Amino acid sequence: MKDGDVIKFKIPHRKAWTHGSDRACPSRVLHVTALIAASFGAGAACSPHGEPLAGQQFETIEVASEEIHVSFFTSGNPEAQRVIFVHGTPGSAGAWTDYLEDEPGNFEYIAIDRPGFGSSSPDKAVVSLEEQAEAILPLLEQRDGKWPILVGHSLGGPIIAKVAVMAPEKVGGLVIVAGSFDPELEKVHFVQRLGEFWPIGQILPSTIRNSNRELIALKPELQALAEELGQIKTPTIIVHGTDDNLVPYSNVAFLQPKLENAALLEVVKLEGKNHFLPWNSKQEIVSAYQRLAAETHIETEQAAIEPRRLTR
Numbered sequence: 001m002k003d004g005d006v007i008k009f010k011i012p013h014r015k016a017w018t019h020g021s022d023r024a025c026p027s028r029v030l031h032v033t034a035l036i037a038a039s040f041g042a043g044a045a046c047s048p049h050g051e052p053l054a055g056q057q058f059e060t061i062e063v064a065s066e067e068i069h070v071s072f073f074t075s076g077n078p079e080a081q082r083v084i085f086v087h088g089t090p091g092s093a094g095a096w097t098d099y100l101e102d103e104p105g106n107f108e109y110i111a112i113d114r115p116g117f118g119s120s121s122p123d124k125a126v127v128s129l130e131e132q133a134e135a136i137l138p139l140l141e142q143r144d145g146k147w148p149i150l151v152g153h154s155l156g157g158p159i160i161a162k163v164a165v166m167a168p169e170k171v172g173g174l175v176i177v178a179g180s181f182d183p184e185l186e187k188v189h190f191v192q193r194l195g196e197f198w199p200i201g202q203i204l205p206s207t208i209r210n211s212n213r214e215l216i217a218l219k220p221e222l223q224a225l226a227e228e229l230g231q232i233k234t235p236t237i238i239v240h241g242t243d244d245n246l247v248p249y250s251n252v253a254f255l256q257p258k259l260e261n262a263a264l265l266e267v268v269k270l271e272g273k274n275h276f277l278p279w280n281s282k283q284e285i286v287s288a289y290q291r292l293a294a295e296t297h298i299e300t301e302q303a304a305i306e307p308r309r310l311t312r
Helices: 031-039 093-100 129-134 156-166 190-194 206-226 250-258 282-294 300-305
Strands: 072-076 081-086 107-112 149-153 173-177 236-241 264-270 308-311
Touching (some): 081 156, 093 282, 173 282, 236 282
Parallel strands (some): 081 107, 236 264, 264 308
16 A cells, blocks of 8 residues: 555444354365366265344445445444454355354454455455555444454454554554465465366355365565564464464474564463464463453553463
């Protein structure tokens, strides 16, 4: 974005939430297998679209020169501190259904469909971490002196980190769940390139096509983000499984020193857990953002002088 660009926002929001069809759908699917299956007409490995709700309300938004619509589910107390859930690739707001079911009294939960997925738009892939982060900025509202806590799974991890870089004063905490951060671990397989050629690209479901394009473009995006991570002072908890074969646990070793200026940095190491932590480690994730909510009284500037480091 250049200086002087006009920023408006278009956020269709759902005042209620519903069960999506991706309740057990992995956030970062085995994209190579999905591409091969889809190219032969088998369709996506899973369909990460939530069910649309009647009576959705829409507000007008435009990010830079391109319209982006962000659809989201919400539950809980609309006057309380927000917890914003950001899915990986592919995925949708419905990935967080079990969390929204709890109807928390001390939080307002918001689960978004990222641009390019679910009911959000555009229909094409939005591969820029900055543009994905910009779509979240209008949701950063202060409640009772507390800014939102962002929870990002897989590719949602670097997206929420980018939000903290862009709007550090408006983010109360980060929970990075199985986040993809090390650019050297991002490999593009030959079959992914095939997905960009006609007619295969036309056969693929848009969810898989957009996910594939995000993954192809991810390495340079992460390289650029790595240079900015030192700017983050936001209290952060990293939650990662040691048996994650999609986003390896070694991402934690890459990320920890980059977040040296975070007011709080805690690593929750989940022995024997795989990539699908939102579904198999809900309690650990809930506990993480509850602890961050309790940390909101800490002054970022003071805490950054002597940042705390914890590993569980």
